[in-house]
Amino acid sequence: MSDTAESTDKTNPHQTPEDVALRASIDRSVRLPVLFFFSSAGVWLIVAMVLGFFQAMKLQYPGFLDYDFLFFLNYPRTRAAFTGALIYGWAIQAGLGVCVWLMARLCRVPLRNPITLIIAGHFWNAGVLFGVLGIFAGFGNSMEWMEFPKWVWPILAASYSMIAVWMITMFVRRREQNVYIAQWYILGACVWFPWLYLTANVFIHLLPGAAVMKTAVNAWYTNGVLFLVLGPMGLAAAYYLIPKILGRPIYSYQLAQLGFWGLAIFGGWAGMHKLVGGPLPSWMPGVGGAATLFMLMPVIAVAINHHMTTRGQHNAMSYSPTMRFTAIGAISYTLLNVVAALYCVFPIAEITQLTLASIGFQMLGIYAFFSMTMFGAIYFIVPRVTQTEWRSAKRINQHFWFSAYGTVMLVGLMIVGGLSQSAENNNLDVPNYSGVVNVGMFYVRGLAVTFLLLLYANANFFFHLVSMTLGLGKKEAEGPTLLGHGAHHQELPSHT
Amino acid sequence: MFRTSIFFLILGVSFFVPWLVLIVQPTIYLNSIEPIPYDPEDKTKGMYPPPVPNIAKQGHEVYNQQGCAFCHTQMVRPTYLGQDSYRTDWISLDEEGNPTATRMRESTPYDFIGESYAHLGVSRFGPDLSNVGTRRKDRAWHYTHLYNPRAIHSWSVMPGYRHLFETRVIQGQVSDDAVQLPEKYAPPEGYEIVPTKEAKALVGYLLTLKKDAPLPVELGGESPEEEGAAAAPAG
Numbered sequence: 255m256s257d258t259a260e261s262t263d264k265t266n267p268h269q270t271p272e273d274v275a276l277r278a279s280i281d282r283s284v285r286l287p288v289l290f291f292f293s294s295a296g297v298w299l300i301v302a303m304v305l306g307f308f309q310a311m312k313l314q315y316p317g318f319l320d321y322d323f324l325f326f327l328n329y330p331r332t333r334a335a336f337t338g339a340l341i342y343g344w345a346i347q348a349g350l351g352v353c354v355w356l357m358a359r360l361c362r363v364p365l366r367n368p369i370t371l372i373i374a375g376h377f378w379n380a381g382v383l384f385g386v387l388g389i390f391a392g393f394g395n396s397m398e399w400m401e402f403p404k405w406v407w408p409i410l411a412a413s414y415s416m417i418a419v420w421m422i423t424m425f426v427r428r429r430e431q432n433v434y435i436a437q438w439y440i441l442g443a444c445v446w447f448p449w450l451y452l453t454a455n456v457f458i459h460l461l462p463g464a465a466v467m468k469t470a471v472n473a474w475y476t477n478g479v480l481f482l483v484l485g486p487m488g489l490a491a492a493y494y495l496i497p498k499i500l501g502r503p504i505y506s507y508q509l510a511q512l513g514f515w516g517l518a519i520f521g522g523w524a525g526m527h528k529l530v531g532g533p534l535p536s537w538m539p540g541v542g543g544a545a546t547l548f549m550l551m552p553v554i555a556v557a558i559n560h561h562m563t564t565r566g567q568h569n570a571m572s573y574s575p576t577m578r579f580t581a582i583g584a585i586s587y588t589l590l591n592v593v594a595a596l597y598c599v600f601p602i603a604e605i606t607q608l609t610l611a612s613i614g615f616q617m618l619g620i621y622a623f624f625s626m627t628m629f630g631a632i633y634f635i636v637p638r639v640t641q642t643e644w645r646s647a648k649r650i651n652q653h654f655w656f657s658a659y660g661t662v663m664l665v666g667l668m669i670v671g672g673l674s675q676s677a678e679n680n681n682l683d684v685p686n687y688s689g690v691v692n693v694g695m696f697y698v699r700g701l702a703v704t705f706l707l708l709l710y711a712n713a714n715f716f717f718h719l720v721s722m723t724l725g726l727g728k729k730e731a732e733g734p735t736l737l738g739h740g741a742h743h744q745e746l747p748s749h750t
Numbered sequence: 751m752f753r754t755s756i757f758f759l760i761l762g763v764s765f766f767v768p769w770l771v772l773i774v775q776p777t778i779y780l781n782s783i784e785p786i787p788y789d790p791e792d793k794t795k796g797m798y799p800p801p802v803p804n805i806a807k808q809g810h811e812v813y814n815q816q817g818c819a820f821c822h823t824q825m826v827r828p829t830y831l832g833q834d835s836y837r838t839d840w841i842s843l844d845e846e847g848n849p850t851a852t853r854m855r856e857s858t859p860y861d862f863i864g865e866s867y868a869h870l871g872v873s874r875f876g877p878d879l880s881n882v883g884t885r886r887k888d889r890a891w892h893y894t895h896l897y898n899p900r901a902i903h904s905w906s907v908m909p910g911y912r913h914l915f916e917t918r919v920i921q922g923q924v925s926d927d928a929v930q931l932p933e934k935y936a937p938p939e940g941y942e943i944v945p946t947k948e949a950k951a952l953v954g955y956l957l958t959l960k961k962d963a964p965l966p967v968e969l970g971g972e973s974p975e976e977e978g979a980a981a982a983p984a985g
Contacts (some may be wrong), residue, residue, distance in 0.1 A: 257818075313875065316899075316909045328909035331818020396819030396869055426754060433752040445761055453773060458867065464780035465862035469870050471773060507793055522768030531827035532870055533857040538776060545768075604831045608823055608874050679874065680833040687839065687877040688905040694875055695907060 265390035276362060283364040284355055285639040289723050291351030292632055294379050294718045298343025303709040305336035310702035314695045326390045334389045334401035341399055341479065343382045343412065344476030345620055346726050349487035350417055351441045355635050356494055357421050360437050361428035374416035381409035393577030400454060400478045407455040409450060418444035435510040436494040439486035442518060446482040450475055454574040456685065466533050480619045485517065488627040490554065492523040492584045495634055496563055499570055499577050505562035509555045516552025520545045527598045530607065543598035553591040560584050573736045575650045582658065583627030590619050604676070610697060611672025620632050622661045629653070636719065642727025644735035649714045651737055663704045671697025785863055786966045792885040794979040798966045800863035802958065809955025812948045816911065816913055822879045823871025824961065827854040840877060842962050856964045858969065861961040876908060880961035891946050893929045901935050914949035917941055
């Protein structure tokens with residue numbers, strides 16, 4: 255699906271017939287691993303949405319499906335399984351699929367041997383599956399984003415590292431002399447995730463150490479996964495897709511560099527600000543807060559760059575599914591960083607910390623920014639690797655609108671709910687905790703509805719994806735699947 | 751011109767420095783903190799924090815595995831971050847059930863010595879448990895509450911941890927630690943509900959939780975000579 259008015263400049267060296275043939279051969283060569291990552295990520299996304307609904311129901315009505323033989327469906331376990339499925343099953347896996355395709359395309363090297371990726375992908379999925387089942391069996395942990403049983407992490411670390419080494423090797427053997435900013439971000443994610451993940455698991459599970467330090471490592475890790483793994487993967491997709499669809503180059507290469515190095519330099523310092531006021535040497539959350547504020551500089555650089563690249567071309571959002579999702583994702587990235595910076599300010603930290611608002615922040619990152627960007631990228635990539643077009647514009651439309659409203663509800667409810675909870679927490683007139691519980695549950699009720707909306711949205715996406723994977727897409731000759739009045743726009747076949 | 755080796759070098763260094771400063775160095779430093787005697791001359795006055803019994807270590811693992819920390823915190827924040835330390839339902843109680851102070855002190859790294867992970871918490875859907883061991887000293891209360899929280903608080907949304915208990919036929923006398931339940935939730939005639947090993951360990955851990963012990967002088971606590979100071983620890 256080329257939903258674009260792509261540059262048709264005949265002088266462009268990337269539009270020669272040999273070049274078109276090369277791109278098509280690259281797309282064919284990565285077809286298997288990329289579709290494997292996307293479809294298994296899609297399964298985990300559906301699993302996560304179902305578990306998300308369950309956790310919201312079990313949190314407010316502990317009596318919901320409260321049979322003795324279903325004891326494992328209680329709130330802590332469904333919540334842990336939900337997070338695990340969402341982050342490791344869906345988010346990172348979808349990101350890996352997108353990164354593999356981007357890397358192959360940008361290095362201009364057809365993939366000779368997809369077997370490494372497929373094996374690593376199977377191990378990754380096995381790891382996530384063991385993790386989720388382990389949580390239900392009662393071997394989980396109360397550690398954020400590290401809820402999987404202790405013995406799962408070597409599987410995930412090894413399979414991610416295999417994929418990362420594969421991508422770095424491909425980059426080193428690239429044929430293209432130009433190095434694109436998207437590749438920088440992918441290489442960053444290749445280095446940062448194994449480093450973060452090994453550090454977190456080794457320092458928490460293997461090495462002896464002070465209890466509070468382990469909690470601090472966990473805070474640093476969750477922040478790192480959001481800003482140094484999912485962040486770069488999402489930005490790589492946005493940096494590739496936005497100029498590609500609009501058919502014009504990135505506004506400024508210097509700003510792009512500034513954005514990348516700013517993230518690389520400040521990103522590693524952030525994270526422990528989540529524990530401000532906690533039992534830690536106070537410089538540690540302090541450094542984290544300062545780094546989060548400094549991160550606004552690279553974020554502004556990225557935002558200006560994307561804004562200037564799209565200037566005057568915003569109507570692409572009206573017909574291009576990819577552009578719609580990606581633009582929402584890119585805007586959410588800026589918003590995510592602004593919210594992160596606000597959460598570091600003492601009076602705001604006071605009312606957001608340890609409440610639903612912290613969940614709202616994570617959902618802003620994982621759903622509004624990352625997942626939306628990934629949907630955009632998947633709508634772009636799948637037609638190219640399958641050589642068919644999406645079957646139904648209506649399904650894409652429904653996926654978009656239900657996701658968009660669902661996300662706004664998800665983030666909005668959680669942040670407002672968090673603020674009300676903390677008002678109750680500070681209310682000393684109620685001699686027990688019923689005030690906080692009651693006000694919190696009011697918003698959690700909305701959360702259950704939201705997950706149903708998102709489940710519907712993503713079911714549309716998932717079945718569409720499965721039918722494309724099974725080769726049931728429309729023939730290319732019928733032209734790309736566009737939204738609204740897209741038919742008026744210039745169309746190019748999907749091998750571009 | 752893009753140099754791959756330079757790129758990876760800068761990338762590596764820019765992450766290695768925060769990793770070293772923020773993770774490795776504090777791990778080494780915080781590893782060195784040890785319990786401090788209240789009075790170095792007179793060891794009978796005890797240590798801060800007191801030693802953790804073995805059952806509490808097992809219970810801590812149950813606390814971790816059952817996911818308690820998703821709803822409960824163990825983190826009393828300083829006064830510039832809210833009213834945590836004034837909440838009368840979180841504060842330590844003395845033998846008569848009166849609050850030991852008007853204000854709790856905030857948590858310190860020392861409070862968690864002996865634990866394998868500090869479950870500071872994520873979001874509060876239930877009260878802070880830093881001092882639950884002194885607020886609820888009764889083992890039977892904990893068993894009832896764990897088995898069915900709504901038997902105690904109608905507004906509670908805590909899941910019942912029935913899988914940590916066993917329903918069995920009463921043989922001879924009712925067991926000492928059989929769960930006491932109101933009639934509405936009671937087991938059928940002739941049966942009793944008893945805690946498993948996990949439930950016992952978990953309650954053993956909860957009963958040790960008293961994280962507002964007065965600080966020794968080295969950490970800014972008041973000197974033991976000042977009479978009555980121990981009951982009102984300084985933050």
